Amino acid sequence: MIDRAVADSLPRKNGELVFEAPWEGRAFGMAVVMHDRGAYRWGDFRDRLVEHISDASVPYYESWLGALESLLLGHGLIEQGELKTRFQDFKQLRRDPVF
Amino acid sequence: MSDRHTHDHDHDHDHDHGHHPEPPSDAEARALALESLLREKGLISGEEIDRIVSAYEHDIGPMIGARVVARAWTDPEYRRRLLADAAPAVAELALGGPSATNLTVIANTPEVHNLVVCTLCSCYPWAVLGLPPSWYKSPAYRSRAVREPRAVLHEFGLELPDSVRVNVWDSSSDLRYMVLPERPVGTEGWSEDELAALVTRDCMIGVARPQTPAAARS
Numbered sequence: 001m002i003d004r005a006v007a008d009s010l011p012r013k014n015g016e017l018v019f020e021a022p023w024e025g026r027a028f029g030m031a032v033v034m035h036d037r038g039a040y041r042w043g044d045f046r047d048r049l050v051e052h053i054s055d056a057s058v059p060y061y062e063s064w065l066g067a068l069e070s071l072l073l074g075h076g077l078i079e080q081g082e083l084k085t086r087f088q089d090f091k092q093l094r095r096d097p098v099f
Numbered sequence: 100m101s102d103r104h105t106h107d108h109d110h111d112h113d114h115d116h117g118h119h120p121e122p123p124s125d126a127e128a129r130a131l132a133l134e135s136l137l138r139e140k141g142l143i144s145g146e147e148i149d150r151i152v153s154a155y156e157h158d159i160g161p162m163i164g165a166r167v168v169a170r171a172w173t174d175p176e177y178r179r180r181l182l183a184d185a186a187p188a189v190a191e192l193a194l195g196g197p198s199a200t201n202l203t204v205i206a207n208t209p210e211v212h213n214l215v216v217c218t219l220c221s222c223y224p225w226a227v228l229g230l231p232p233s234w235y236k237s238p239a240y241r242s243r244a245v246r247e248p249r250a251v252l253h254e255f256g257l258e259l260p261d262s263v264r265v266n267v268w269d270s271s272s273d274l275r276y277m278v279l280p281e282r283p284v285g286t287e288g289w290s291e292d293e294l295a296a297l298v299t300r301d302c303m304i305g306v307a308r309p310q311t312p313a314a315a316r317s
Contacts, residue, residue: 002136005248016232016233018155018156018229018230019152019156021127023123023124023126023130023131024130025148025152025156026130026131026134026148026152027133028129028151028155028230029147029148029149029151030130030133030134030137030143030148030154031150032151033143033148033151034142034143037142037143039142042272043272043273045209045272046220046222046271046272049220049221050219051244052172053219053220053221053236055130056238059126059235060221060236063124065126065129065130065133068133069129069133069232072133072137077140078133078136078137078140082136083132083133083136086131086132086133086135086136087128087129088134089132090122090123090127090128090131090132090135091123091128092120092122093122093244095131095135096172097123097131
């Protein structure tokens, strides 16, 4: 019941949720903000997205997130090791969500 | 989604902070990891992300494109400017959205129907339509819109006479398209607000046509 009420209160465009879960919005927002801050050209992000989206078995925003991770790793803005460690921290509840 | 879905909508939560009963999904944990690292490094702030998310959830959407279409229907000179160079024409309406850079508007005519797709990913005119619907991003739509547009339109409930040519426009990050539908007959003398109410997102992607006044009233 609560899920339903929350879902009903979320904005829709032509009957669809913009984001199906909060993390999708965060992934979207991070890509836009990093671009706006000059970290990469949008075409470079798009090229990575095309690569990741070619695996049709992966849900859309997971492809989006994978594209963003690989682009930021490629630009040296984050490192693979710290990303893995931080992922495990959240996965094993050693950190509270930031959103 | 699970019950965790509910908790996570609670952006301003005080009451359940620190009570994350189950581990996050892998995708969620990846997003959390990335955001927390970027914030820690000072490369991004949570508030910036909040602003973008909120803008696309609340303020930027097909209502912007609908206003542009309604103006083009009532003002031939605006229509000419819009088709020649869309970004400044959209900005004229000062709708508060992001700049419509790279936008091209293509007009339907009695002879030509236009359909927009992004075959490689999900490029879409965010500034005027917001974020794309799920089906626009689906492999099926992306592959079939070019190969068999009439079959796709049929599945959307749009039947076009054989005499109408279908043009399919493949979007990219540098070229994003919006369709200017034909103004429905029987709307002479309508205000821009009344006209804008007839224009749906799907009309501006090209998988539908604006409702006729009779259908809009029923």
